[in-house]
Amino acid sequence: MIISKQKPFKEILACLEGVERVFLVGCGDCATVCQTGGEDQIVEMKQRLEAEGKKVTGSMIGESACHILNMKRELRQHKAEVADAQALLVMACGAGIQTFSEVLDKPVYTANDSLFLGNVQRFGHFSEHCSLCGSCIVNETGGICPITNCPKGLLNGPCGGVDKGMCELDSERECAWVKIYNRLKALGQLDKLRKLQSPKDYCSAEKPRMRVIERKGSGTQGPGTQGPGTQGSVTKGGGK
Amino acid sequence: MSKLKQALDAGEFVITAEAGPPKGTDVSQMLHHAEGLKGKVHAVNVTDNQSSVMRLGSLAGCHLLLDQGLEPVFQLTCRDRNRLALQSDLLSAHVLGIRNVLALTGDHVLVGDHPQAKPVFDVESVQLLQIIERLNCGRDCATKSGRDELPDGTELQGKTEFYSGAVVTPEADPIEPQLIKFEKKSEAGARFFQTQAIYDLDNFAQFMKFARQFEVKILAGILLLRSAGMANYLNKFVPGINVPDSLIAELKEAKDRAGDDKKLAAKNQLDAGIAIAARQIRSIHESKVCDGVHIMAIGLEAKVPRIIEQAGL
Numbered sequence: 001m002i003i004s005k006q007k008p009f010k011e012i013l014a015c016l017e018g019v020e021r022v023f024l025v026g027c028g029d030c031a032t033v034c035q036t037g038g039e040d041q042i043v044e045m046k047q048r049l050e051a052e053g054k055k056v057t058g059s060m061i062g063e064s065a066c067h068i069l070n071m072k073r074e075l076r077q078h079k080a081e082v083a084d085a086q087a088l089l090v091m092a093c094g095a096g097i098q099t100f101s102e103v104l105d106k107p108v109y110t111a112n113d114s115l116f117l118g119n120v121q122r123f124g125h126f127s128e129h130c131s132l133c134g135s136c137i138v139n140e141t142g143g144i145c146p147i148t149n150c151p152k153g154l155l156n157g158p159c160g161g162v163d164k165g166m167c168e169l170d171s172e173r174e175c176a177w178v179k180i181y182n183r184l185k186a187l188g189q190l191d192k193l194r195k196l197q198s199p200k201d202y203c204s205a206e207k208p209r210m211r212v213i214e215r216k217g218s219g220t221q222g223p224g225t226q227g228p229g230t231q232g233s234v235t236k237g238g239g240k
Numbered sequence: 241m242s243k244l245k246q247a248l249d250a251g252e253f254v255i256t257a258e259a260g261p262p263k264g265t266d267v268s269q270m271l272h273h274a275e276g277l278k279g280k281v282h283a284v285n286v287t288d289n290q291s292s293v294m295r296l297g298s299l300a301g302c303h304l305l306l307d308q309g310l311e312p313v314f315q316l317t318c319r320d321r322n323r324l325a326l327q328s329d330l331l332s333a334h335v336l337g338i339r340n341v342l343a344l345t346g347d348h349v350l351v352g353d354h355p356q357a358k359p360v361f362d363v364e365s366v367q368l369l370q371i372i373e374r375l376n377c378g379r380d381c382a383t384k385s386g387r388d389e390l391p392d393g394t395e396l397q398g399k400t401e402f403y404s405g406a407v408v409t410p411e412a413d414p415i416e417p418q419l420i421k422f423e424k425k426s427e428a429g430a431r432f433f434q435t436q437a438i439y440d441l442d443n444f445a446q447f448m449k450f451a452r453q454f455e456v457k458i459l460a461g462i463l464l465l466r467s468a469g470m471a472n473y474l475n476k477f478v479p480g481i482n483v484p485d486s487l488i489a490e491l492k493e494a495k496d497r498a499g500d501d502k503k504l505a506a507k508n509q510l511d512a513g514i515a516i517a518a519r520q521i522r523s524i525h526e527s528k529v530c531d532g533v534h535i536m537a538i539g540l541e542a543k544v545p546r547i548i549e550q551a552g553l
């Protein structure tokens with residue numbers, strides 16, 4: 001899921017300067033789990049804004065703020081409250097807020113900083129393991145991503161800084177490459193570590209990315225990822 | 241042709257040292273230190289924004305050393321350059337007459353003086369060695385998107401002729417992945433290695449047993465100890481460096497001999513550090529355990545000639 005954290009209230013207030021009437025939007029998905037856009041946070045935000053003399057015209061918690069079609073639909077049920085507001089404050093991720101800048105002409109502001117695509121370790125504890133590079137290499141690395149778990153994104157083994165198995169940049173985190181090494185060794189796949197990994201093809205990470213799944217029977221060649229300057233269902237990044 | 245390569249191929253006991261470019265445009269000190277190394281070392285590494293601290297570039301530094309009649313080793317890290325910039329700098333280095341490159345991944349920007357910067361790491365040391373190998377073959381490293389293997393690339397108008405080097409940490413913990421990486425570096429084109437500082441020569445001999453399976457030259461890293469405090473610091477904070485207790489005791493003894501005189505204590509310790517470095521070099525030279533030494537004096541480059549002299553070389 002997308003991990004987010006709330007911006008300092010001062011910063012939120014600063015972007016709402018001169019705005020007296022606000023409509024609040026939360027997200028029932030990731031932002032709820034991250035406690036940045038769930039019911040409690042919406043209620044709290046409402047109180048804090050009111051304490052600052054602002055009027056909250058209404059609020060909604062979208063099922064998933066990143067779902068443009070659904071958000072359009074849900075917004076219709078709040079037409080009057082939205083119309084009454086001078087601006088929207090969206091408590092979701094960076095994708096979520098852009099749903100609203102895409103479908104509304106009003107100013108929309110985010111209350112959150114989006115951090116990373118994260119795994120949930122346990123309640124309230126998130127960690128990053130994938131940076132969505134577009135051509136996954138974990139089949140070569142024991143199911144552990146060095147691009148994300150190693151701060152330098154090394155592809156051919158550990159740097160010289162590994163310190164008793166820990167990362168030179170964080171003595172509390174195991175070196176990603178030591179983890180990979182241990183795992184490959186345990187799996188009897190150390191030959192994978194010996195294989196030279198040539199420079200990675202980053203075309204598949206070029207932004208902004210798009211993907212259109214062709215419907216069956218539509219005559220085109222199946223699923224594809226679309227990047228700028230490509231056509232149809234061609235996969236950007238070399239047909240992988 | 242690389243004079244460093246010639247010396248190593250001829251079986252000479254090779255000595256390399258380091259020159260750290262200044263933070264700023266005043267190169268007088270760097271050049272002064274370099275002048276002192278003339279005729280005493282085979283080549284001088286020019287560091288590349290060492291420890292991620294912004295400084296004058298290693299390419300310009302190498303060029304200045306060449307003008308001064310020294311053989312430079314161009315340290316090139318992947319931290320600040322993507323593959324376009326790396327190749328472009330390599331071509332530039334070649335036309336300036338630079339023939340030795342030390343391919344490094346580089347420290348992370350977080351440890352330096354511009355932690356806000358975006359680190360590049362488009363490629364890393366092993367891949368940089370592959371890239372140099374390609375340039376040496378007269379082709380760039382452009383690939384057809386989506387291909388796994390490096391295809392032929394685009395032909396260069398004039399190829400490079402680099403002698404590629406890399407680094408290795410013989411006391412890395414754990415050691416096996418480091419050795420696998422060493423193997424990959426030699427496979428990717430590294431012809432010489434400069435090691436992280438080593439102090440325990442028995443451990444180093446073990447490493448050399450492994451390294452001798454490959455057709456590469458090894459220069460043992462000699463880091464000048466200036467005090468017992470520094471030795472303790474290295475043990476505590478620098479991964480892959482282990483200063484044995486006996487050497488720390490030797491430095492401590494030199495310090496204690498000075499009593500309360502702080503200045504004398506510093507001098508005594510530095511003298512002891514120089515003696516230790518010289519002794520190590522002599523012993524490596526006599527045992528012929530490897531092909532030479534790389535002396536790192538970090539800020540005390542002026543002492544390098546004395547170390548070499550005391551080593552009897």
Ligand code: SF4
Nearest residue numbers: 130131133136137145
């Ligand atoms: S290799 Fe790429 S896609 Fe796979 S886990 Fe890492 S960042 Fe994500």
Ligand code: SF4
Nearest residue numbers: 150159167168175176
């Ligand atoms: S210690 Fe390991 S995880 Fe940390 S930067 Fe080096 S290789 Fe990457």
